[in-house]
Amino acid sequence: MAALIYILCALTSGACTVLLLRRYWHSRVRMLFWSALAFLAFALSNVLLFIDLIVLPQWDLTILRSLATSSGILLLLYGLIITTTKP
Amino acid sequence: MSVIQVNIALTGANIMGFLIAGLFFFRFWRLTHERLFAMFTLAFCVMALERVALLAMGSNHEFTPYVYFLRLAAYGLILVGIIDKNRGPQR
């Protein structure tokens, strides 16, 4: 059941990635590109969560997961900031 | 630094990052009145809350697996936002 939660989280963030990339392909608005990458990183962190707790419980992937999340956050914040500020 | 300390530092940074992202989406919601942005705001706040709960409990607490329900709730909010976006009058 826990596995289901992790998979759903990974799928939802993956879906956001796909939707944002699809829209970016049409409209070329940069913010979408960075947001899409961010959600990809979040999806990765959820996949790593699944691997960490279900597939490879003997290893500790916590730091790797946190790094994936941090990358996602940095990518997202970058996209949000360049959207709302003028160079 | 031990592994635990590194993880706590990273988690703290992530909590801050989620809250800032939530603030951006909150601002976008106020600007555009687009409900989707409200859902993203809530989702990122819940993600921050989840990380706080994980920090508070530590990895070996008996309730730790239940904290991930919060993460599910956060993504659930995003899904609700997407469904809401595609139903009903277009806004």
Add this chain to the structure above:
Amino acid sequence: MDGLAAILESAAGRRLVIGMPPQEFLHRDLVLFIAEYIRSVEQLEVLILTSAAVPTEWSIEAVYETVKTNRASIAQRLKDLTSSGLLVEVAGDPVCYRFQPRTERQRQLVADLANAYKRASVRVIETIYSPATASLREFARAFRLKPDQPDK
């Protein structure tokens, strides 16, 4: 709409900008109108064309004669403008559209828009596609699953 106005006001004082700073004939309310209703140059031209005094009713074919993009997207733009409340659909064969905004203010703004587009088309186009208004709009649009749903 108030929030966008507040951001535009702050553009003068700070570097945090959403949208273009207002010009004389591209005034603040007009910028807000564009951010709210106009998604693309095609939509802009369709709106300006259909808001002309004569003729009052436009079929897709008639619009296509002037705005030579493609009939399918023109049809979609006409539907979008109808669902935004600026045009009304007139039943018949072929289906026609008439410019009939809900308020007099909107009528005035469209007239101002046509004027601004005639005098400074580049600035108007830049306003339509300015980073933040485009970004927020596109981010929200990304999550519409069906590609042929009308714009708002």
